[in-house]
Amino acid sequence: MKKYLTLAALLGAIAFVSVSYLAQAEPKTDAAAAPAAMAPAADTADTYAMDSDACNAMSATAPTDAAAPSAEEKDAAFEKCMIDKKHTKEEITAAKEKAAKDAADAAAKEAPAAEAPAPAAK
Numbered sequence: 001m002k003k004y005l006t007l008a009a010l011l012g013a014i015a016f017v018s019v020s021y022l023a024q025a026e027p028k029t030d031a032a033a034a035p036a037a038m039a040p041a042a043d044t045a046d047t048y049a050m051d052s053d054a055c056n057a058m059s060a061t062a063p064t065d066a067a068a069p070s071a072e073e074k075d076a077a078f079e080k081c082m083i084d085k086k087h088t089k090e091e092i093t094a095a096k097e098k099a100a101k102d103a104a105d106a107a108a109k110e111a112p113a114a115e116a117p118a119p120a121a122k
Contacts, residue, residue, distance in 0.1 A: 048087060048091065048095065051081075051082060051085045051087065052082070052095070054081070055077075055078050055081035055082050055085070056078060058077065058078075058081055059073075059074045059075075059077035059078040059081060060074060079092055
């Protein structure tokens, strides 16, 4: 009986030391994980860009040997793909609006150059 009590006391001491050690190590793990949890916006933008490229390629392909998908079908497939990749609808909408604004700005910059009058011939 004395052997069992000694063994139980020894196992209890080992468990107590192990739990104490793990409790001390826990804050270090949280501190190390905190910088990874607070990812910079650049990483988020890069992830969004990569996911967007993948979803654009996926949504442009026809599901069968039928005709290519329409613009509405492409938009719906793109949005579903991005949501599956854990992007929010607000994030998708903001990116679409930014892309439309960038395209309008680029068109505005090119329009005056295209509309410049040709030099008069003598």
